[in-house]
Amino acid sequence: MSGIPQPAASPGDPGRAATDQVPFGATVAVMAVIGLILGSQAYVTIPLMPEIATAWGVEQSAAAWATSAFAIAYACGSLLSGPLAENYGRRTAIWTSLAALSLATLAVPLAGGQTGGLAMRAVQGLAAGVFAPVVYAYFGERLPAQRVALALTVVSCALGGTLVAGQLGAQLLESLFGWGAVFWVSAPLLAAGAVAARMVMLPDAPRDAGRAGGGFAFGNVLSSGRLIPLFVTALIVLGGVTAVYTGVQLYGPESLGDPDAMFALRASALPSLLVAVLAAPKLAAIPPTRRAAGALALAGLGMGAAALAGDNTLVLGIALFAAMVGVATAGPALVQAVGGAAGADRATAIAVYSFLLNLGAGIGAQVPQATDVFTHLVLWIGLAFAAAIGLVVLAGRASNRAAAADKGRSEVPGVASVPAEAR
Structure with missing residues (x-):
């Protein structure tokens, strides 16, 4: 993501002017909460496999593709994060991808079958994959060097914990309201995350015209x-x-x-x-x-x-x-x-x-x-x-x-x- 010029101080330099740095607590807290909600989408379909299989008219083992479709697309979204962040900026890449994720999440229970359901899961994953690489790079550029490791740990643990939290939340919501509620509850939370990210992140720096963008x-x-x-x-x-x-x-x-x-x-x-x-x-x-x-x-x-x-x-x-x-x-x-x-x-x-x-x-x-x-x-x-x-x-x-x-x-x-x- 070298297309965006950096301030004169090196990324994470404690000597950087305060106006160039984000508030540590608010930034890390918002990104950790977003990461927990976003990452959980990867795993919510594991406990929902019996219900998804019934809704889509497939065997339960085939419903495992609902997890794989998200994860594989998420991986591709990670690679897309670089060109997106370079061409449009860190903040823009984060909040727009979260907005797209919210819409795709809302559509999953409405897909009506395996083909449409897997397509929406793939769109979910593609949008979600932008988050982590851009946030990690943003931390390195905007946070004091001595606090970058802690920020990475908190957000990484939040993302890592989604393997458990996503399954727990999905199982609980399904038992109370049905499997569709897992996505209908998640969608507005992700939309709120898009707004919060836009508010807490610093405005994107203009690209240096003398440097090649993208790639x-x-x-x-x-x-x-x-x-x-x-x-x-x-x-x-x-x-x-x-x-x-x-x-x-x-x-x-x-x-x-x-x-x-x-x-x-x-x-x-x-x-x-x-x-x-x-x-x-x-x-x-x-x-x-x-x-x-x-x-x-x-x-x-x-x-x-x-x-x-x-x-x-x-x-x-x-x-x-x-x-x-x-x-x-x-x-x-x-x-x-x-x-x-x-x-x-x-x-x-x-x-x-x-x-x-x-x-x-x-x-x-x-x-x-x-x-x-x-x-x-x-x-x-x-x-x-x-x-x-x-x-x-x-x-x-x-x-x-x-x-x-x-x-x-x-x-x-x-x-x-x-x-x-x-x-």
């Missing part, structure tokens, strides 16, 4: 040995948890056939978000790749425990809680690692990361159909998380080597070092 530095990003392992990890992280929660809905213990039991299981993972946010300040001193590797290890152990739970829903709930703490902690660490490794191409790298993260979610919704044994599913996901740890370690070592090389060049007279942000 990403894809070549630099996709050829980086520091970024490629993190991109592959993105496929695993959200895809893994989406697969597990879809598998719980389709093939979980028989006792979860009781709606109250399923509600309690989903709710048991919700406090994991609070744990991740509270732990963030204490974990901030740990390098992002190490923090991500440790968090992924916890998520993998949670999956292993879920495989051993059998029909014991209490043990399953504890296992999924641990897995969600790991995922919620890994998310912001991976965003920081991607941004740090990308340097000047940070916005591009975050957009690609978001694309792959949500592409993984779309694939993850289909993974449970490869087996009808829940234990096998969570074991596979646990192994995938183990592989992700190795990828993150590789990325960390590549970054360390690059940092050492930069330091060596900086010690040569007349050779400038690469800024720390690029490392």
Whole structure:
């Protein structure tokens, strides 16, 4: 998103004039709430699969495409976020995409069948995908450098928590008012979010006529040995948890056939978000790749425990809680690692990361159909998380080597070092 010129101070520079910075608390709070409502749309269809299947006249397994259609389109929307933000500005890209999302959300229950329903879910995802990459880049440009990490953590946890919150909210609304109410309640909330975002974000800076607008530095990003392992990890992280929660809905213990039991299981993972946010300040001193590797290890152990739970829903709930703490902690660490490794191409790298993260979610919704044994599913996901740890370690070592090389060049007279942000 290099087409918009930056103020003289570098992004996130604490020395930037106060008039160039947004109020931290209001900005982060508004974006976190919007992220929670917006991201929940990806997962509301998981507990609604029986009702959607009936309404659309398809098998319940086919209704899983309602989740995949959103996630795959969301991934594409992440890539579109760059050109939109460059040509129209950060604030305009955010509030207009939220307005479009509100309209598409309203239309989902009115689609009348699978074809129309999936089309509206795809429009939802395309509009929603613009949000995270633009907001993360906006934080880096507008917030003081020492507060960017906390802002990323709060919003990332809000988005990560939608896997649980979206399912809980959908199940509750469906039980009270029917499945259509899930979308009819969400639509006005998203419209209100569009208004709030427009109010809290600073006006868009005019584009520099001397710089080319639109387009990403894809070549630099996709050829980086520091970024490629993190991109592959993105496929695993959200895809893994989406697969597990879809598998719980389709093939979980028989006792979860009781709606109250399923509600309690989903709710048991919700406090994991609070744990991740509270732990963030204490974990901030740990390098992002190490923090991500440790968090992924916890998520993998949670999956292993879920495989051993059998029909014991209490043990399953504890296992999924641990897995969600790991995922919620890994998310912001991976965003920081991607941004740090990308340097000047940070916005591009975050957009690609978001694309792959949500592409993984779309694939993850289909993974449970490869087996009808829940234990096998969570074991596979646990192994995938183990592989992700190795990828993150590789990325960390590549970054360390690059940092050492930069330091060596900086010690040569007349050779400038690469800024720390690029490392």
